[in-house]
Amino acid sequence: MSRTISEIASFLGLRFQGDGDRKVDKVSSWEAADASSLIYIESREVAAQFPQTVQAACAIVLPESAPAGISAIFSERPKLDFARAASLLQPRPSSAGMRHPSAVISASAEIDKSVDVGPLVTVRAGARIRRGCILHEGVVIGEGCVLGEECVLYPSVILYPQVEVGNRAILHAGVVVGSDGFGYVFDGDAYIKFPQVGTVVIEDDVEIGANSTIDRGSLGVTRIGAGAKIDNLVQVAHNVQIGKGVVIAAQTGVSGSTIIEEYAVIGGQVGFGDHAHVQKGVVIGSKAGVLPGKIVRSGETYWGIPVRPLSEFKRLNALFGRLPQMKEEISKLKEQVALLQAALQKFESK
Amino acid sequence: MSRTISEIASFLGLRFQGDGDRKVDKVSSWEAADASSLIYIESREVAAQFPQTVQAACAIVLPESAPAGISAIFSERPKLDFARAASLLQPRPSSAGMRHPSAVISASAEIDKSVDVGPLVTVRAGARIRRGCILHEGVVIGEGCVLGEECVLYPSVILYPQVEVGNRAILHAGVVVGSDGFGYVFDGDAYIKFPQVGTVVIEDDVEIGANSTIDRGSLGVTRIGAGAKIDNLVQVAHNVQIGKGVVIAAQTGVSGSTIIEEYAVIGGQVGFGDHAHVQKGVVIGSKAGVLPGKIVRSGETYWGIPVRPLSEFKRLNALFGRLPQMKEEISKLKEQVALLQAALQKFESK
């Protein structure tokens, strides 16, 4: 969608310099920019040495740091305002009320007339789908599921029955929500399935990455809080509670009943034992491991298996690397002590 | 399905007290229970202090520990009997012989008339599907696959050709069985694909979690033993042998030709090198790593990368945390030894 520089600046509530009527129609990296691109420059250093060959229509830059010859919008946070401008130039796709004839839709499903139902989608009995949703190829909406407004479900997203999704959720291809949790009771010979009859609630503005899996509660609810962002191939087990604005990177796994409070930031390939409790705003580094039942307290960054505060982890890791020297020092001390013992014995025997 | 308390007690072979004719129609957590719920209470302590506001129809409790005012069934293992009761109240879905017109079914497939074939399912040539199976949306049954009785395949389960599945298997959404194993021979310039022409056998009563992947044997068979339970996003490579009753938690990966003997219990995010051998009943903690070719012997719980017996792991981990003190002690010893050396030298020079 084409916009003028002054329209973009006005949308962002920011000042600009240069040709306000010039048209911009996309966001680009500066390496790939052409004469209709919006770019951003994050630092004054980069702006000062900016290649004159770059052909962008406009750059979002720190105040008064525009490279020569490029129209500029001034922002204290260029990357943030670039992301905002992108939502204007390349807005989320909007639905047009399409119903593909190959879709299999239950007569008892309630689907707003604005919703796009793509090819080979299934919507089962009692499902309710609100205004502006887009269901791509092969999506399955189970019995009684509810989708809020303007959700986008990419191909092959599977919702088991009774899953509730809030407004503006984005579920990427292959996401599974509401599968049975992993719970059994051993009877001495075989594992008996513990009932997995709870539900999943995904609140507003959640995004979940490709092929991630979110299990339903066993008897209760698995909840993903508003604005949480979950990367690809993440596992969220039954009864987990993910707070508002939590970020979880790829391939992390969260075991049953664990609580991750709001605005925690979790790296990739992290593992949480069951019934752990991560407090508000905690940061956990990639590949870390949190033991079952562990309380991870606010105010720190954590690393390692099991997790420790980062400063402690760094110190221990450095000492781990110095183990050969420690061994050496101990050997030398043993020699010195043996010499001292011998010398003393000589004295004593005099 | 509605049942009376006396019917449930009789099914479980247990005593009850209270109103045997009262109807129960679901299992619930006690927090969410209503007047038609069955709940369970695992300990006498919880039962003794049980909130009087809870409205369950019936509780399964340890003998003679019924909270006041609730009908009770007495069990030495309340959680196990609760799980059994759930299979009575909320039984597995049963098939009704449905053939959705959108399904694509080969004329040479043999499908029992009781089987449900859901929307947009494909069943290829020569597949055989026995009594009571349910195939959800988008399932693909490859050429020559065999499904035993009463299997449930959730949406988008993909079986490559020639996969055999036993009775009562549950495969969750997005599971892939029979994909090519990861085997190549380097010719000095490129990787030449090693043939992946074996099969997969999944025995009776196996459950596999969402988006897990089970590769076919290269020349032989990948086997998942009877009653094994596999969580979400687990990888099982070519020629792996998983024994009877093995439990594997989410995101664990098992490399080629590894053997995991019966009743082993494997945590989440564990990694097994190829040709490892885990003996019967071994327990391996989450995030552990087993080296290629390693034999992990029965009778222990293992942790760490590489795995060590838990007692040893705990001791080493504690000492790891004490590295700063060890460093401190070595420094102090060095000072003391230097003082001793100086003192001795003084003596000697007298």
Added chain:
Amino acid sequence: MSRTISEIASFLGLRFQGDGDRKVDKVSSWEAADASSLIYIESREVAAQFPQTVQAACAIVLPESAPAGISAIFSERPKLDFARAASLLQPRPSSAGMRHPSAVISASAEIDKSVDVGPLVTVRAGARIRRGCILHEGVVIGEGCVLGEECVLYPSVILYPQVEVGNRAILHAGVVVGSDGFGYVFDGDAYIKFPQVGTVVIEDDVEIGANSTIDRGSLGVTRIGAGAKIDNLVQVAHNVQIGKGVVIAAQTGVSGSTIIEEYAVIGGQVGFGDHAHVQKGVVIGSKAGVLPGKIVRSGETYWGIPVRPLSEFKRLNALFGRLPQMKEEISKLKEQVALLQAALQKFESK
């Protein structure tokens, strides 16, 4: 496909002994071989003690090491030539120009007439699919995607719009290519989506395992180099560059903008922080962790979290296991030093 021993030897450019006219129709393990099987024997030791009961038609063996009674083809690298022979006996499936009536194909897609479009496939506007491709059930080809010649896409492979795939790619079931990268800017209250409007380029002869995910570039390109082989459940983030002939085992995750140069070999469950740089030919062991921005230099094998050269890792790991002895030695030294101090004091007080 049936071939004579002399045809196979000729195809491989190798000598044989025995009955050149004998028919071979498949590759087998020697345990499962029958009278029409080709097998291979990797070492002279195994060949010398080979069970006389094995019924293969022909064995590929090291020169002059044929077991008695079996026709043999002589090779310096039996496993490699066995893999090559397999490509002759059990060649890749070839397409026949099938268009399944249930497929949903845009009028503006260009699909070579030789291509197989399976049941329930979707091909969107502007896609171009070249000679010999096979699209299995439920595959989705997004707007403007390009597939080179003879690609095989197994069921439920999802290509988001604008993905480019080279010749002879094999994408296994459930693979997602071109999903949005995981990028947000925090505005103090919520995470604002950073634009994910780049593309993915997959070069010739790439194979990607089941349920792996490859994100599109944010503003640039995510690239998988020619001949790279990627196992199941692997995550490749936005803007990653994977070089020619790189091998990546299952469940590894590569964070944004990381570069892995040609012929690197990466184990399973490895994690790469963002903007890391792995140089040509590096080998990284399973479960290793590479820190963000880290340069991993050519000429070494690396292990551990964070990665260290293998020799160093082994030494440190051995010392880690000896921590109890080190603690013991320190305690003993403390005792000895205390005794020495006491003895000296006695001298001094004389």
